[in-house]
Amino acid sequence: MMNELFLARIFAYSLLPLLLATAHVLLSKQSRTMARRIEIFTIYLLAISVGANGLGGAFGHLFLSDLVAEGVGWPTGSPFQLEMGYANLLVGVLGLMAVGRRDGFRTAVIIATTILGFGATLVHLQDIAAHGNLAPGNTIQNIGNLLDPMLLIGLTWWSARRFGAETETAVFAQWQIRQQPIAGLAAAGIGTGFGLGYAVGGLFLWTVVGALAGVGLGLVLSRRAAPLETLTPNQAN
Template sequence: MLVLLCTGLSVRRTQTRTAGFVLERLIAYILLFPVGLVGLWAALGHIVFAAQAAASIGWAPSPFQFEVGVANLGIGVAGLIGVWYRNWGYRLAVAVMTGGFLGGAAVGHVVQIVSTGNLAAGNAGPILYTDVLTPLSLLVLLALTVRSARS
């Protein structure tokens, strides 16, 4: 919702209301919020508050959470850089990396739901939707802007 709100405010504030501008703002705000800030939040959770993060997912704490946390840290920092570094290729690389990590996490969540009935909020709640929608949205928006990136 923040992505749409900020994009709307950004479009409203400017005289430039082209489709390219709107798509660029959508990409930037996806990189800022669900990739950048949520990535840093997830890193903090898995690194500093590992027991609470595991409990919210319906898992026992694990040493692998540190690895998940530093992966989230890298994705979060890359997302924040992509907000201001408007290079299409860089943003595509962030989207692919985000898609691999979050897409894999989404598959893991679904497997846990089906095989164990794990409906914990951190497994079957909003995170499942963002794990799918965030990289998918980025990849679709980048595909829509590939022509303008080439020129």
């Protein structure tokens, strides 16, 4: 059960945002430039890998602390779980806020996510070396702890270095606003589906169902947004 739980977390919060972003890029006629494609991957990672993942981690540490401790292979009943819960809550909220930001705020959120993820992985690796603790929560979750920040750093650096001029235009900003509800509601759907799957069984199934439902609702809201009436046909596409 523990192996499935932590594998499902990697699927939900590290692999699924990449799959959804890839589908978004392939299916959207408005995401043809490289700058827009990078932005799509970035906001899905911020919304899901940072936002939804942080909120899910907060729920686990705050309300299922003994289960989390057992999954990591550490003693139960520690009040430090509550502190970690609030740290995850902080990062989760900031991740969702960063979806709509393209300034120093987003960079600061990525730095915070990187420090937390790399720091947690260092602690887990030290525990493995010292005690041979190979519990799933002490091993499997390190994949996401390292992969997600590395992707965000790489994408942000690439966008700023190669496509800064395009991303600072009003056209890009207007387009980006229309993508926010899709990524945001995908994150909400994944978090809800994951929780439902944990409660009734079928973690992977319900997570996918939640993701698809969130994306569908996000598409509806995005299409109801103000039309890109100020754009030329080439810019809109």
